Amino acid sequence: MAQTAQPTHFVGIAGAGMSSLAAILLATGEPVSGCDLYPNEATRMLASRGAQIFEGHAAVHVAGAGRVITTRAASGAPDVAEAQRLGVPIVKRAALLGQLMGERRGVAVAGTHGKTTTTSLIAMMLIESGVDPSVLIGGVPVGWELGGRYGAG
Template identity: 40%
Template sequence: MEKGVYHFTGIGGFGMSALAQMRALAGLPATGSDRDFDAGRNPETRAALEALGIRIFPQDGSGVTAAPAKVVASTAVESSNPDLARAAELGVPVIHRSELLAEHVNFSRAVAVAGTSGKSTVAAMIFEILDFAGLKPSIITGGALLSLKAKGLLGNAFAGGSGPLVVEADESDGTVARYRPALGVLLNITRDHKEVDELRGIFSAFAANCGEMIASADDPEAAAIKPAAGSFGRSATG
């Protein structure tokens, strides 16, 4: 990862705060802004981020200077946002949250958990098993793990060391197809953010990029994505 400052616009969101924490836990500089913080909302999240050394700015562009290597934003951030306007004015690159997550996945020994539902639960289970085995795993997820909250963290991110990185791979914006994990886990495919036909294409691309793939045999759509994959579930035969 680049050593310059990364500024996270909308840092209070679960996906953004996880990435900001990973950067801070790696000893790299991170700053952020969030409208909820400006309005006095979500003080617990702000305090947890600041405890890691992440400086929080008002979301008025003041946190974006020529110093940041990048500004990170999500789809929820409007193009008219003051931080993005300031970045354009200064020529600071803006990247999507999913691009940064893909960097973590593609340059780590990653386990990416995908599917319409159950991702946070299964990612947490995998992390806890690896941690119990002493493998020093890391995690980036959309849920809060109680074991991590007990450490004073938000619970959605942890940098464990040299072990595998477990990530929750969100399909809502289609960027899951950018991930190239060592192991992919596909739980299910049902209509949610997108129609099933579109999801088949997204998850097929995801499966093709995985070093190894495990799919749920209980879900016909997931099982059909990559028939040669290892499978799990009541109907699994191998």
């Protein structure tokens, strides 16, 4: 991932997918900021790793951001409107995931039920086997702080 002095700002950073992506970017050395209506354990953990976390949504949050990461749910947030006004690139969460995975070989788990459990089991098997995978899980595995892990592979 290309590093920038400008933070990547996540609108809705407390969600499992967004907080995991933010954790991966932080692990690469990229500065991260984010906001959410409801800060939680994930946002506290990200803050302890160096992310700047804001409670609520406000246009001022994107000042100085290099790009803004959003989901469909955040499309009407004032942060997103301000990013559009300033010409700050707005990237969908799925597109950021694609950028991250475009640099690596990956395993994807899909289905109706059990994706988090199955992905966690695969990750644990790879880690215990001596592989150092990067992992993005839609939940937090037992013993982990967040659902994102940046590894060598």
